[in-house]
Amino acid sequence: MITADISLKDAVRAANWAQLLDAAQLARVEADVFETFTPKGGFICRKGEPIENWIGVISGMVKMNNFSASGKAMTFTGMPPGSWFGEGSLLKRETRKYDTIAVRDTRVARLPASTFHWLLDTSLPFTRFLLMQLNERLGQFIGMVENDRLLDINTRVARCLASMFNSHLYPGVERLVQLSQEEVGLLSGTSRQRANQALQVLEKQGLLLLDYGGIRILDLDGLRRYEGSDEA
Template sequence: MTSEKPEFKEVLRHTIWASDLTPEQLARVEADTVEQFVPKGGYVCRKGEMVDAWIGVIDGLVKMNNLSPEGKSVTFTGVPKGGWFGEGTLLKQETRKYDVVALRDTRIARMPAKTFMWLLDNSLPFTRFLLMQLNERLGQFIGMVEFDRLLDVDTRVARCLAALFNSHLYPGTDPLLQISQEEIGYLSGASRQRANQALQVLEKEGLLKVDYGGIQILDLDGLRRFRM
């Protein structure tokens, strides 16, 4: 771990759900949760695996996706730094229904299922957080049905970028979004070239600025309302 990267325990203490834990609860989380490095293109977890942990993105970017029987890749969502996922599968105690792949070198936190369930039983604030998390996730996936079936590529890219700024699911996302055009293509179901064209359209509308190594978001509400 380089000196520029925050210490793992410090990152855990500053997650959106940790602020209301008791010292005892936080100490157990810190003792039980482990860090994992996943290189670009590597699997964070795979479809069909029995879920044994709640997973957070400490640094990097991952996508949830599946392959259709015909081999077509279907991306459900991206999870940037600060996002946590897998609570629904843990609560249902079933196998994972999707693959999770790192779109760049990524640091992952894994909280064991036993610790996750202990928090659920012993922390009312954590339970409230999970209710909000599940509600936000449901709204996100309902929106993605429309996203996939009704929207053109320019609008899909706009919604894809706006979705990364959900303050509950992905707290602390910086307006200078460190994301490549290739990654935007993966998340919006478009080629890199088509995603680039969409970004040019959105830039002309004054909604963002394409900078070297990232996207500067200028009008988040405008991205959310684009062509509504």
């Protein structure tokens, strides 16, 4: 379990990929990684910036965002504690293609690009981990396109919550998801009010419980299979 007061060292050691490293590799990671803090609503990184770090969420919540020419925001995904992101741009050595914004006060770990590439050169298990990471990320985004184009809002909210339970991308998530209704709306591309309606529909179906401090998932497989309608 990842808690808000976890240390940087413990957060790194808890990462799936760090457990694949040998002692020398882990020692270099611990020597090079550093932490930054971003308040709610602040930018962790901006579109167009050079990629200097691989980023892991220690505590808080991050959304991957972009804006149209008219200023309309589009949220691609949310990243809870335990998530690491930015590997695609690091591998391509390109500038960042999206903004990442703190949904709440957030601590992140930053592993310098030079250390990231050194791990690629020296650790076959780390390379295999990244292949799996990219494959899972691709599947996630294909699912998001399908959800956005084909599904009603109730089902989009259900799939949004279910997508948080990916043991490879989000290893720290537990059955009590600490998301507000506003955050669910942001991550599923709808308003807070409409997200609240959808959550009530899903609660009536016995799939979740609107609990103090978050949303308690009762039937994860049911959320993944859910196909409803926009009728509340």
